[in-house]
Amino acid sequence: MNMQRAASFRGPPVVALCGGVGGAKLALGLERLIGADLTVIVNTGDDFEHLGLHVSPDIDTVVYTLGGLSDLERGWGRADESWNFMEALGALGGETWFRLGDRDLAMHVERSRALRSGISLTEFTVATARRLGIAASILPMSDDRVETMVITAEGALPFQRYFVGLQCAPVVKRLEFSNAERAAATSQVLAALRNPDLAAIIICPSNPYLSVDPILAVSDIRRALDEVTAPIIAVSPLIGGQAVKGPTAKIMAELGVPADSASIARHYRFIDGLIIDETDRAEAGKIDMPVRVTSTLMRSLGDRDRLAADCLEFASHLAAGAQRRTAT
């Protein structure tokens, strides 16, 4: 959280599109670099009602990560977490397949209370981020429900049933995002995307199918992206044909798509440039758009900072090139 810088100097705004863990790492790097100039638009296709509570897994991952509360070892949820609620719930015969830590639960209870009282998911998220001292704006992609459905060989599965309940085992045939066409982007999301000073839009290395596509499925957001003049870049979530975490490569195989950077570039065909890992340097020539080769693996905080800087520099480079083309 670079709040001092954010307060003292505002640079050109940057938007990041982000899912859960992998994406949040880059969002943290960006926030440390540009603070309040960053807006993170987060996938809510994984949101679901559980135990009567509104759970927003990706928003929480981003909020916990940028708020310095995330568990870096486990990869999800809060650090210094306890599980006494879950244990007691099991003893009462409640559902325990989706694990909610005692501290994490506060977020779901408080958010559910807020939503029932008429506060929007955006308002709640913005207020919570502010309270946790996060300089960046964290925005749900929509305040309307969009539900990621995983159409598998075993039938249509709600996201969490596929992802947590069945540990991504079923073979994916396609993804559907219920209500995405009708869901409205919020005024905050549209304002961020339509900001004429925008320096870049960065698609974080989240799962393209499960985490980024739901955002792109919101028609308001897709249209806004079509009209953006700032460079749109993506960071490939693949390194050597594998995701650092999660089922990206498995899903690509199941969809009959080669698990390589060229496929990511084709998937995001509207972007202006792709960042790929050094491991995949040889693939650069097969990609029909500007490519930046760097290390995309984010182990340390320094890795996050460096990749964030690479993203901004690459976008700036693409913008300069576009201006030169316009000028000639």
Place this chain on the structure above:
Amino acid sequence: MNMQRAASFRGPPVVALCGGVGGAKLALGLERLIGADLTVIVNTGDDFEHLGLHVSPDIDTVVYTLGGLSDLERGWGRADESWNFMEALGALGGETWFRLGDRDLAMHVERSRALRSGISLTEFTVATARRLGIAASILPMSDDRVETMVITAEGALPFQRYFVGLQCAPVVKRLEFSNAERAAATSQVLAALRNPDLAAIIICPSNPYLSVDPILAVSDIRRALDEVTAPIIAVSPLIGGQAVKGPTAKIMAELGVPADSASIARHYRFIDGLIIDETDRAEAGKIDMPVRVTSTLMRSLGDRDRLAADCLEFASHLAAGAQRRTAT
């Protein structure tokens, strides 16, 4: 929990009317003596919606006490409790004046989920008690909302605001039980009270004004008590003019009622006998109904068992006397 006895032998059924901590102690003693022959009808006037969850403090105290889960030191809530939810909620700006432990929270979340899905409070309570291995039937006084309002010198206060929020400090002018006249007793409560084999109805040493009167305010229950032929006895919650715990004596003073056993007898004017503590032996002569003098202080488990046995013996004695009177 005397489940073996309960399974092998059924004696005459007994009903206890009960509020929170003090009442639950006697209910435990009764359950240890007669197991499944005991039905505890519990005050729900303290129930309230908090953080979007349905909290039933007295039911939970009885369930935790009879289920062997209660914290004997603190006097409320669960043993081996942690408070990480509460801490995290405070950091998010949530309400923390009413403390919910991490394990306790499982009950509120699961109950709220059940109620929203159309399961009644009675069904949920009965199922939970069964799951926790409790032989006795624990029944909410009603499945309809009855709300205890404390009319104080500072205005009308919902029960928890008065009891927990303001620590019983405001001067009580009177009590109101919203909706009690319209609230229906459940078929289970009425069946227990109308059981022709009933051996006794025991009013536990709970606060008469805050914990027992809401039960008596349900008109179905009051009518059923009028028709009961089994002896109705009460255990005075006062010892030497003071309650073991809670504001009984303070409220009596504020209402202009002497804090003695005779006042308790007048308050419960429909009962057939009153059990008072040895300390108050001198008051026995001033009480216009049969009185049993014994030790009503329940420190140890043995104390609970002994007082429970005294209650049953006293009721049996009163029933025999009534039969003799009928025969002559």
